[in-house]
Amino acid sequence: MKKKVLLVGGRSKAKSLALSLLHKGYQVTAINDTYEDCVKLSEIEGLSVLYGDGTRPFLLEDAGAFEADIVIALTAKDEDNLVICELSKKRFHVPRTVAIVTDPKKTDFFYQMGIDRVVCAITTITNIIEQQAFVDHMTNVIPIAEGPIRIAEIPVCENAPIAGKKLWEVNLPQDVIIGSVLRGDRVMVPRGDTRILAGDMLVLISGNGTEISQIEEWTGREAK
Amino acid sequence: MKTDQNAYTIIVGCGRLGANLANALSDAQENVLIIDKNKDAFRKLSPSYGGLATAADATDLDALQEAGMVKAGTVVVVTNNDNVNVMVAQLAREVFKVREVIARLYDPERECVYREFDIKTICPAVLSMKEIEKILGKKPTEVTHLAQAE
Numbered sequence: 417m418k419k420k421v422l423l424v425g426g427r428s429k430a431k432s433l434a435l436s437l438l439h440k441g442y443q444v445t446a447i448n449d450t451y452e453d454c455v456k457l458s459e460i461e462g463l464s465v466l467y468g469d470g471t472r473p474f475l476l477e478d479a480g481a482f483e484a485d486i487v488i489a490l491t492a493k494d495e496d497n498l499v500i501c502e503l504s505k506k507r508f509h510v511p512r513t514v515a516i517v518t519d520p521k522k523t524d525f526f527y528q529m530g531i532d533r534v535v536c537a538i539t540t541i542t543n544i545i546e547q548q549a550f551v552d553h554m555t556n557v558i559p560i561a562e563g564p565i566r567i568a569e570i571p572v573c574e575n576a577p578i579a580g581k582k583l584w585e586v587n588l589p590q591d592v593i594i595g596s597v598l599r600g601d602r603v604m605v606p607r608g609d610t611r612i613l614a615g616d617m618l619v620l621i622s623g624n625g626t627e628i629s630q631i632e633e634w635t636g637r638e639a640k
Numbered sequence: 641m642k643t644d645q646n647a648y649t650i651i652v653g654c655g656r657l658g659a660n661l662a663n664a665l666s667d668a669q670e671n672v673l674i675i676d677k678n679k680d681a682f683r684k685l686s687p688s689y690g691g692l693a694t695a696a697d698a699t700d701l702d703a704l705q706e707a708g709m710v711k712a713g714t715v716v717v718v719t720n721n722d723n724v725n726v727m728v729a730q731l732a733r734e735v736f737k738v739r740e741v742i743a744r745l746y747d748p749e750r751e752c753v754y755r756e757f758d759i760k761t762i763c764p765a766v767l768s769m770k771e772i773e774k775i776l777g778k779k780p781t782e783v784t785h786l787a788q789a790e
Contacts, residue, residue: 495727502753
């Protein structure tokens with residue numbers, strides 16, 4: 417059976433989420449209290465759209481909250497998102513609730529109130545900007561668990577000291593491992609005797625931000 | 641025994657209900673602080689109001705901290721937005737550990753979100769309904785009573 421997802425509020429976030437979830441085979445319903453947004457959303461094929469205030473229990477019920485597997489609250493108001501998730505949990509017994517929160521200070525409070533996942537757009541974006549600003553040759557960094565663990569994708573260039581070395585010859589710091597090596601279309605999980613070549617893409621998993629200094633050393637470039 | 645700490649009451653939302661409550665508590669010599677994000681709302685307070693008034697957004701944690709919510713014995717949340725009331729009441733209860741939290745809720749269907757937090761809710765629609773029922777319930781007995789008297 418298809419998993420049912422309920423999206424409440426949000427303009428462009430709801431739209432792109434709906435598109436991506438429908439593509440992945442979920443059954444998606446969107447609730448929005450702005451008529452224009454509803455019109456925009458209804459252009460998406462396969463998406464059910466309800467016009468109204470998603471913090472009202474009867475509207476959530478109409479949208480099928482009782483059968484929903486996931487409820488995602490995307491409105492611009494923290495209090496609305498809190499109420500949507502709490503109603504979903506307590507009244508409709510939705511197994512998984514996700515809320516976005518504007519004020520980073522309220523993240524812990526939202527978790528305390530029993531919401532399964534809290535996404536703070538500001539914290540997430542500032543983290544990314546910070547990383548992009550300081551290490552421009554790191555093409556992709558994904559922070560996990562609010563920052564302490566990171567997955568970074570870094571290219572190995574021609575003059576990099578690491579190029580041509582076997583993995584066991586590289587001095588790996590304690591908090592870093594190379595998760596996989598991408599070479600052309602191939603994905604390799606490296607072993608000690610794997611030789612790293614120029615042009616490879618390394619996927620790095622690190623704790624405590626150690627990867628920054630290591631990347632400078634390996635790729636032979638300085639962070640700007 | 642009432643200590644000063646327990647007598648300190650914070651009212652969130654300076655509408656008709658909030659302002660009148662603040663006036664009444666102030667007249668009864670209690671320590672009151674009223675919060676509203678619009679400072680024009682404080683015009684509803686009576687000239688004799690002797691408490692404090694702060695213009696601030698009560699959904700902001702820092703504003704609540706500044707208002708001294710940790711020290712408050714009672715918090716009454718009566719803004720005109722149910723969802724704001726839910727959030728502020730839960731913040732008061734769970735983050736600031738206020739002993740007594742009372743919130744107004746226009747939509748009785750949302751009451752379930754308060755249930756496990758020991759927050760008292762006041763629902764105008766339900767109260768009005770009870771009053772009207774009482775009046776309606778009384779009438780027939782009064783009528784019969786009068787009829788019997790005659």
